Amino acid sequence: MISQKIRKLDNFELEENPRQIDFREWHRLFQKVPEELVENTRYFRDLPNAEWSQYLFPPSTHVVSGNRLLRKLKFDNSLASLRLWGFVMSEGERIYRAKQAGKKVIAVMGDLGAVTPLVYSFPNTVAFYPDCLWWTPFMMESKVLFDEAAKFGLGEDCCFVRAALGAYSKKAYFPKPDLCIGTVGATCDDMNAVMSEVEFLGYDIHYFELPHRHDKPQDVKRLKVFLSGQYEGLSAKLEHVTGHEFDLTRFEETISKVNRMRGAISDLKGMLGGAGSPLDSCVRRNDGRGSRRIDRRNAMGGIEMLNVEFAPLSYYGDLDECIDVIEDVRDTVKSRQTRSVGYPDQDIRLVWVTPPADPQLMNYIEGLGGMIVGSEYLINQTTPQILENGDPFDSLAESHLSGSLMGSMGYRTQLVIDQIEKSNAEGVIISGVFGSSHCPYETTPIVDAVRKKGIPVLAIDVVAPGKIMMQSQIFNRMEAFMESLKAARRYRGG
Amino acid sequence: MAGEMNPRERWGLLLIDEFPDRPPVYPLVTSHASAVYGCDLISYCSDGKILAEAQLAAQRKYGHEGLSVFTDVGLIAEAMGSKYHLREFEVPILNRPIIEELSAIDKLKLPDPGGSGRLPVYLEAIEKLYQAKGDVLPVFAFVPAPFTTAAGLRGIEDFLVDTITEPEAAHQLLELSLEAAIKFCDECILCGALPMLVDPLASGSVISRRTFAEFALPYNRKLITHLHRYDLDVTLHICGETSSIVDLISDTGADLFSLDKLDIDIARSSIGDKVRLVGNLAPHNLMASSGVSIEDNCHHIIDSGIRNKKGFVISTGCEVPIRCQPEKLQKYIKLGKEARYE
Amino acid sequence: MHIYDKLAKAVVEMKAAEVKLLALQVLDEGFPPDEAIQKGLAVGMQEVGRLFSCKDYFVPEVLVSARAMYTGFNILKPKVIEGAVADKGTILIGVVEGDYHDIGKNIVKLMLEASGFRLVDLGKNVSVDAFTRAVVEEKPAIAAMSTLMTTTMDSMEEIVVRLTKDAPEVKIMIGGAPVNQDFADSIGAHFYGDDVDQAIVGAHKLLGIKA
Structure with missing residues (x-):
C-alpha cells in the first residue's frame, strides 16, 4: 500500500550544513535516507499499485544506466536536491510508464512552456519536452543521438536540440506520442528544422504558432487575439486525441497548480538573487548578541536551479509531483537563508545567460568561487502568474506574451541588465550554442550592453561531448574570468 | 542504418517493461575474451587493463550486447584471504581456504575493494569499459553471491558439510560474505557497472531446496534488497539444474534469472510473470566437437523465451567455453538478433 | 535391529559418532568386519545413493553421510582379511x-x-x-x-x-x-x-x- 501522506520533506536534512558532494558521497549518504521516504516518494500518485513509481534515488543509480557525466558533477547535499535529481532523471521512464498505464502522452516541441498548461488540463494526460533531450548526449557523454540526427542531415551547424530528432528516430527514449505539438513562429529555428524531419519520419504534428516578437503595447493586443485563437485550435485537437471535452473547472484547477509552481520558482529566483553588495559581498545579521558579519554564500547549486527553471516546460511529466519537488527546494533554500548557511567559498555573484546544455560548466564556475544569482534562460515567460478567472485562452495568451522569448533582442538584453541590477552581479556568463540560430545574433548585443554597464562578461560556446581538448579551453577561460573578477573585487575593496 | 537501437537502449527498454523489437542478445562471453584477444588467463585475471581490452576485442568481434567483467567465483573469498591458484590457460582455482578451522572465522576481515586480492583488477576493468563504451553498452560486474563466497572461504566440501553439522558457523560465514559482497557491489556501481550475482554452488544440482532456502536465499535476498535500494535491476545466475528451487528465485527479489540446465518452459511457467529470464543455450553446443547444430538447439530456447511475460535476454546457460568455436557463437548471436517479439 | 542395520541407518542419518560406537561394538562382539562393511556401511551408502538419486539427499547430505561412513570404515578396514571383499573390477x-x-x-x-x-x-x-x-x-x-x-x-x-x-x-x-x-x-x-x-x-x- 503506497502511503499518500509523505508529500513534502519538511526540511528533513541528512547533513547540517549545505555543501556540494559528488555521486560517491551521495551513494553513501543515501544509506541514511529513511526507508519510509524512499518507499513513499513516488510519481503518479493517482495510480495506487504502481510498484515502479519510486524515484528518490541517488545519482549513482543513473550512472549505472549510462549517464556518465553524473560521475563528474557536484550535487547539492539536501534531500530536496536528491528528490529533484531523482525526479528529473526518472522522466524518461515516467513517460513510458504513463503510456503503459493508459495515459495520453503529448510531445510539446519548440514550445518553451506555452501550451503545457493547456495539455495538463485534460484528464489522464501528460506532456514531455523532446527538445530537452539536448541534455542526454552531455549526460551520457555520448555522440549517439547527434550521430543519429546527422543521418538526416542535421549536423554541427544545428543546435544541440537536434538530439531530439535522434531520439525520435531511435524510438528508445520516449514512447510514441499520442500527439506531437510543434510550436513554430517565434521559436527556435533549429527546433523547427528538427520538427520537419520528425514529420518526415511519419509522426503527425499539430503546429501551434507563436507570433513574432513585438514590444509595442498596441501590437500586443492584436497578438493576444491571434494567440488565443491558436489555443482554441489546440484545445479542439486535444479534445479529439484525449477523448475528453475541454473542462473549465479542470482548466482552472490546473492553472492554479501551474501558478503555484511558477510562484515557487519566482520565490526561489528572488531568494537566490537577493540583495548583497558586490563591494563586500557580506551581509550583517543581528542574532541577539549584537551585529556580526556573515558571509553571504550560495544556498543552492546552479544545476539544481537549472532543473527547477526547466520544470515549467513540461512539468517533467507529472504536474502534481513537480510542485512538491520544487517547493521542497524552495523551502530548503529558505531555511538555509534563515540560518545564514551556504556552500563554503562561493560568493562571486554571477548572472548566467542562455541555458548550458552541459551542466558541468556551472559546476566548474562554482568550483572557482562563483554563485549564480541570476539567470536568463529564454524561459522567463514560464514564471509569470496566469490570470485565473479570465477567458482561459486569453489568459494563456497574455501570460505567454509577457516572456523573454516573445520580445525583441533589445527586450532580452534589458532582461539581462535587470537581472544584473537586481542581484548586484559582478559578472555575466553567456553560454552560447554553436550552430544555434539565436545565439550568434543575441550574444553580441548582450555582451556590448553588459560591458557598457561596466560589468565583465564571458561569452563561450558550449563544447559538444567528447571534445576534451576544446573543453579544457573553456575551463581555462572560466578560470581567467573568475581571476579577473576576484582581482576586481580586491581593487574595489581597497 | 537510421533507427537502429544500440544495446544500452535495448536493455534500458527491457528493464522498464518495453518490448519494441527483440530481446538483447547477451551470451556470457567471459574468459573466452582472452582467447579472442590472444592473452593468457593469468594476465586476463590479474590485469584490469587487459581484461577490459579483451572484453572490447571480443565485443567488437561478436557484436553481443553487453560487457562482462568476470574471472572466477573465488574473487571475494580471495580478497578475504583464501589462496587461489592462477593458471595460464584455465580459470583460477581454490588452493587453500582461509578458514581451515572454524575458530578462524572471528579473525576474518572484510576486504578493501581498493586493495584486497584482485578486487582492484575488477574495478579497473569496469572503469575502463564504462569509460570506453558505457554510453552504448551496459557493463555487468559478476559478483560471487554469499553462498559461493562462503564456500571459497571454507573450502567447498567443508562448507557444504558445515551447513549440516555446524549451521551456526555457516551462517556466520555467510553473514561476512554478504557484507563483503555489499561492499564490493557498491564499488562496482560507482565504477559504472550493474552487479550480477553468480551463485554456482547454490545450484539444485548441489544443494537441496531446504539448504537453498536456509543458507542461500536469505543472503541473496539481503544483497538484492541492498541493490534495490538503489533501484538497480539485479540478475541472479545459478549454474546447473534449478528446477527444485526455481519458484524460490522470485523470493530472492532477483529481477532477472540467468538459468542454466533448466527447461525455459518450466522457468517461464513458474516465475515468468515476475522475473525476466536470461538463457540458456548449453555452452557445450558452442564447442567444435558438438554434433548438434546451433539452429536445432536454439529454436526452442528463443521461441519460448521470447514469449516470457516479464521479458527475456538471449544468452547462454553458463559461461561461453574458453575455447569455443567462434563460428558457432557467431551463428547463435546472428540467430538471436534475427528474433522478433510477436 | 541387527547391528548391521543400525550401522546402515546411522550412515543414512549422517551420525558419525553413532557409526563410530557401532563399529567398535562390531569388533567387540566379534562380527566379521568385512561383512559389517558390506552389509552395514555399504548398504547405508547405497541407501544414501538412492536418496541422492531421487533428490531427497543432495551433496551436503551425501558428504556428511560419507564422513560418517568413513569413520566406521577406518575402524573396520584394518581388521579385514585381504581378499574378503568382492571385486567387480x-x-x-x-x-x-x-x-x-x-x-x-x-x-x-x-x-x-x-x-x-x-x-x-x-x-x-x-x-x-x-x-x-x-x-x-x-x-x-x-x-x-x-x-x-x-x-x-x-x-x-x-x-x-x-x-x-x-x-x-x-x-x-x-x-x-x-x-x-x-x-x-x-x-x-x-x-x-x-x-x-x-x-x-x-x-x-x-x-x-x-x-
Missing part, C-alpha cells in the same frame, strides 16, 4: 585438467566403491598425460572422468583421443554438469551418466555384469 577415476571441482567425482567414487568396484582415484586437475599413463599402468576395466566446467571440456576430448590409441581396451565413461550424451557421442566416450545412479548402472553395463 577396477575403475580409474579423475577430474580432468583445469578443473578442481571434485565433489561430484568423490560421490560417484564412493557409490561405485559401495557397489563393489575397486577404485583408483587420480584426484582433480589430472593432465591428459597423467591420466593416460595411469590407465596404461593400472589397466583398469573402466576409465571415468568428470568436469564441472565448460571451460575444461576439451581436455576430456583429448584424453579420449589418447586412450583410444594407447589403451584401446578400456571403457570410457564421462560425467559432469556441462557435458551430455551429445558431447559423449561426439568425442567417442562409451558411456555418459547424468547422475550417480546412471554411473553405477553404466559401470555394470560396460562390464556386462549384474548390479
Whole structure:
C-alpha cells in the first residue's frame, strides 16, 4: 500500500550544513535516507499499485544506466536536491510508464512552456519536452543521438536540440506520442528544422504558432487575439486525441497548480538573487548578541536551479509531483537563508545567460568561487502568474506574451541588465550554442550592453561531448574570468 | 542504418517493461575474451587493463550486447584471504581456504575493494569499459553471491558439510560474505557497472531446496534488497539444474534469472510473470566437437523465451567455453538478433 | 535391529559418532568386519545413493553421510582379511585438467566403491598425460572422468583421443554438469551418466555384469 501522506520533506536534512558532494558521497549518504521516504516518494500518485513509481534515488543509480557525466558533477547535499535529481532523471521512464498505464502522452516541441498548461488540463494526460533531450548526449557523454540526427542531415551547424530528432528516430527514449505539438513562429529555428524531419519520419504534428516578437503595447493586443485563437485550435485537437471535452473547472484547477509552481520558482529566483553588495559581498545579521558579519554564500547549486527553471516546460511529466519537488527546494533554500548557511567559498555573484546544455560548466564556475544569482534562460515567460478567472485562452495568451522569448533582442538584453541590477552581479556568463540560430545574433548585443554597464562578461560556446581538448579551453577561460573578477573585487575593496 | 537501437537502449527498454523489437542478445562471453584477444588467463585475471581490452576485442568481434567483467567465483573469498591458484590457460582455482578451522572465522576481515586480492583488477576493468563504451553498452560486474563466497572461504566440501553439522558457523560465514559482497557491489556501481550475482554452488544440482532456502536465499535476498535500494535491476545466475528451487528465485527479489540446465518452459511457467529470464543455450553446443547444430538447439530456447511475460535476454546457460568455436557463437548471436517479439 | 542395520541407518542419518560406537561394538562382539562393511556401511551408502538419486539427499547430505561412513570404515578396514571383499573390477577415476571441482567425482567414487568396484582415484586437475599413463599402468576395466566446467571440456576430448590409441581396451565413461550424451557421442566416450545412479548402472553395463 503506497502511503499518500509523505508529500513534502519538511526540511528533513541528512547533513547540517549545505555543501556540494559528488555521486560517491551521495551513494553513501543515501544509506541514511529513511526507508519510509524512499518507499513513499513516488510519481503518479493517482495510480495506487504502481510498484515502479519510486524515484528518490541517488545519482549513482543513473550512472549505472549510462549517464556518465553524473560521475563528474557536484550535487547539492539536501534531500530536496536528491528528490529533484531523482525526479528529473526518472522522466524518461515516467513517460513510458504513463503510456503503459493508459495515459495520453503529448510531445510539446519548440514550445518553451506555452501550451503545457493547456495539455495538463485534460484528464489522464501528460506532456514531455523532446527538445530537452539536448541534455542526454552531455549526460551520457555520448555522440549517439547527434550521430543519429546527422543521418538526416542535421549536423554541427544545428543546435544541440537536434538530439531530439535522434531520439525520435531511435524510438528508445520516449514512447510514441499520442500527439506531437510543434510550436513554430517565434521559436527556435533549429527546433523547427528538427520538427520537419520528425514529420518526415511519419509522426503527425499539430503546429501551434507563436507570433513574432513585438514590444509595442498596441501590437500586443492584436497578438493576444491571434494567440488565443491558436489555443482554441489546440484545445479542439486535444479534445479529439484525449477523448475528453475541454473542462473549465479542470482548466482552472490546473492553472492554479501551474501558478503555484511558477510562484515557487519566482520565490526561489528572488531568494537566490537577493540583495548583497558586490563591494563586500557580506551581509550583517543581528542574532541577539549584537551585529556580526556573515558571509553571504550560495544556498543552492546552479544545476539544481537549472532543473527547477526547466520544470515549467513540461512539468517533467507529472504536474502534481513537480510542485512538491520544487517547493521542497524552495523551502530548503529558505531555511538555509534563515540560518545564514551556504556552500563554503562561493560568493562571486554571477548572472548566467542562455541555458548550458552541459551542466558541468556551472559546476566548474562554482568550483572557482562563483554563485549564480541570476539567470536568463529564454524561459522567463514560464514564471509569470496566469490570470485565473479570465477567458482561459486569453489568459494563456497574455501570460505567454509577457516572456523573454516573445520580445525583441533589445527586450532580452534589458532582461539581462535587470537581472544584473537586481542581484548586484559582478559578472555575466553567456553560454552560447554553436550552430544555434539565436545565439550568434543575441550574444553580441548582450555582451556590448553588459560591458557598457561596466560589468565583465564571458561569452563561450558550449563544447559538444567528447571534445576534451576544446573543453579544457573553456575551463581555462572560466578560470581567467573568475581571476579577473576576484582581482576586481580586491581593487574595489581597497 | 537510421533507427537502429544500440544495446544500452535495448536493455534500458527491457528493464522498464518495453518490448519494441527483440530481446538483447547477451551470451556470457567471459574468459573466452582472452582467447579472442590472444592473452593468457593469468594476465586476463590479474590485469584490469587487459581484461577490459579483451572484453572490447571480443565485443567488437561478436557484436553481443553487453560487457562482462568476470574471472572466477573465488574473487571475494580471495580478497578475504583464501589462496587461489592462477593458471595460464584455465580459470583460477581454490588452493587453500582461509578458514581451515572454524575458530578462524572471528579473525576474518572484510576486504578493501581498493586493495584486497584482485578486487582492484575488477574495478579497473569496469572503469575502463564504462569509460570506453558505457554510453552504448551496459557493463555487468559478476559478483560471487554469499553462498559461493562462503564456500571459497571454507573450502567447498567443508562448507557444504558445515551447513549440516555446524549451521551456526555457516551462517556466520555467510553473514561476512554478504557484507563483503555489499561492499564490493557498491564499488562496482560507482565504477559504472550493474552487479550480477553468480551463485554456482547454490545450484539444485548441489544443494537441496531446504539448504537453498536456509543458507542461500536469505543472503541473496539481503544483497538484492541492498541493490534495490538503489533501484538497480539485479540478475541472479545459478549454474546447473534449478528446477527444485526455481519458484524460490522470485523470493530472492532477483529481477532477472540467468538459468542454466533448466527447461525455459518450466522457468517461464513458474516465475515468468515476475522475473525476466536470461538463457540458456548449453555452452557445450558452442564447442567444435558438438554434433548438434546451433539452429536445432536454439529454436526452442528463443521461441519460448521470447514469449516470457516479464521479458527475456538471449544468452547462454553458463559461461561461453574458453575455447569455443567462434563460428558457432557467431551463428547463435546472428540467430538471436534475427528474433522478433510477436 | 541387527547391528548391521543400525550401522546402515546411522550412515543414512549422517551420525558419525553413532557409526563410530557401532563399529567398535562390531569388533567387540566379534562380527566379521568385512561383512559389517558390506552389509552395514555399504548398504547405508547405497541407501544414501538412492536418496541422492531421487533428490531427497543432495551433496551436503551425501558428504556428511560419507564422513560418517568413513569413520566406521577406518575402524573396520584394518581388521579385514585381504581378499574378503568382492571385486567387480577396477575403475580409474579423475577430474580432468583445469578443473578442481571434485565433489561430484568423490560421490560417484564412493557409490561405485559401495557397489563393489575397486577404485583408483587420480584426484582433480589430472593432465591428459597423467591420466593416460595411469590407465596404461593400472589397466583398469573402466576409465571415468568428470568436469564441472565448460571451460575444461576439451581436455576430456583429448584424453579420449589418447586412450583410444594407447589403451584401446578400456571403457570410457564421462560425467559432469556441462557435458551430455551429445558431447559423449561426439568425442567417442562409451558411456555418459547424468547422475550417480546412471554411473553405477553404466559401470555394470560396460562390464556386462549384474548390479
